[in-house]
Amino acid sequence: MSSQQAPSRFWSTIKRLSWRAFQLLVVLSMIGGAVYWMKFSPIPVTEHRVERGLIVAEVMGTGTLEARVEATISPKISGRIKRVLSDQGERVSAGDLLVELDDQELQQQVAIAEANADATRAGIERLVADKERAVATYTHAKRSHSRKQSLARNNAASEDELEQSTEALAIAVTGLSRSEAAITEGQKELVAAEKTLEYHRTRLDDCLVRAPFDGLIVSRNRELGDVVVPGTAIMRLISTKQMWISAWVDETEMAKLLQDQPARIVFRSQSSQDFPGKVIRLGREADRETREFIVDVDALELPTNWAVGQRAEAFIEVARKDDVVLLPANLVAIQDGLPGVFVAIDNHATWRTVKLGLRNRDRVEIVDGVTAGDIVVNPIDPKSALSEGRKVVAP
Structure with missing residues (x-):
């Protein structure tokens, strides 16, 4: 190696090391800056004053x-819906007619029951007239028997006449008892006929489905012509109280x-x-x-x-x-x-x-x-x- 090349290589090495040192210093500065930024730089915050x-x-x-009081509107009897008078979203009052079922057959049954009740009453009136006649017969037979007994004590009437009057009195008593029994039976038949009439009238009234309380109809599930049975939900009614x-x-x-x-x-x-x-x-x-x-x-x-x-x-x-x-x-x-x-x-x-x-x-x-x-x-x-x-x- 010549004396001129040695100094040149020395200064080249110095420059290379200086450049690397500079690069290292830059990296360390960047790392230091990042660390400082992460650890010590101010953080933007929101402030809240304690009060x-x-x-x-x-x-x-x-x-x-939910409604505290609600009801499912349902019929008591089976039938076909004839009219629907209220709809979803409408307010109704207690007793308002909501739905009407077809009642033609029930009206006929009521008419038949009314006729039976009228016939039973007429029969009782006839039995009462029969009793009045039986009472008159009994009264007459009793008086005749009393007179025959008085005559027989005075030997003014025969034994045959007394027996005939006694027999006539017994027949009158029997007729009176029969007429009273017939009236009692007729009255019982009248009670049965009136109960039957009341039953059919109630069924006829059940064709009219009414609101049980004041409220609001929130849903309607059936339409005109639908056949419904007891338990079928036609409407849902709630109380808004x-x-x-x-x-x-x-x-x-x-x-x-x-x-x-x-x-x-x-x-x-x-x-x-x-x-x-x-x-x-x-x-x-x-x-x-x-x-x-x-x-x-x-x-x-x-x-x-x-x-x-x-x-x-x-x-x-x-x-x-x-x-x-x-x-x-x-x-x-x-x-x-x-x-x-x-x-x-x-x-x-x-x-x-x-x-x-x-x-x-x-x-x-x-x-x-x-x-x-x-x-x-x-x-x-x-x-x-x-x-x-x-x-x-x-x-």
Whole structure:
């Protein structure tokens, strides 16, 4: 190797090592910048100032709107529908005619029963006339017998005449008894005829199906000309005087519930509006599969448009506190198994363990850990995670 080549190679090596060192420095700077950005750069957060206010603890149940009183309109007798006078969605009053069955045959049966009853009454009138004649015959025979007995005591009448008068009296007594028995039998026949007439009239009246109470017809299942039998559902009628939500509630909430507790009802058709309610009945049997039981919540007010069977949520008030420290429930996190929040102090996140009190689906009571006026922060980006001392910035 010549003396001129050695310095050249030396400086070439120096340049190569310098370039690699520069590259390494750039990589380390980028890594350091990334680490700094991930660990120490400010995290954009939303801020919430802790306030005091009212909190209401609620138990939620999901159910359907039902009527407390309802009836299936069904005929008492078999027949063909002749007229339908009410339809689905119509309001009716107690006693209103809803359905009429074909009654031609029953009218004939009533006419026959009326004729039989009239004939029986006429027969009784004839029997009464026969009795009056028998009474007159008996009275005459009794007087004649008494006179014959008086004459016989004075030897003014023969034994034959006395026997004849006695026989005539016996025949008169028998005739009177027969006429009385005939009247009794006729009266019994009249009772039977009148009962038969009453039966046929009742069956004729059963052709008219009437509303048992004031209410609303929610469904109609039969049409003109259909043949129906007892038990056939022609219509379904409900009373709108009391409507309730039959809500399924988890059995773990059972101890908190009492009758007359206030509630709010949220119908899925109007999820942004609450309607007032009140607990009126607690179920006494839990479902063995879902471990839920029924709570009936009286719907004190209904939407303009509603339907029996529509879904709704009932939120039953079980406790309330006023002037307590409140936070949105979604701001409370869990670290090491304990609830807490991040509070902004000098633009840095500080973890505080909190003690919780009443809560509902939106807010929670803070018994200890933060006070009114504290600023609780939460990352804007769900992928970001706060840590103790991390710098935060509100946009």
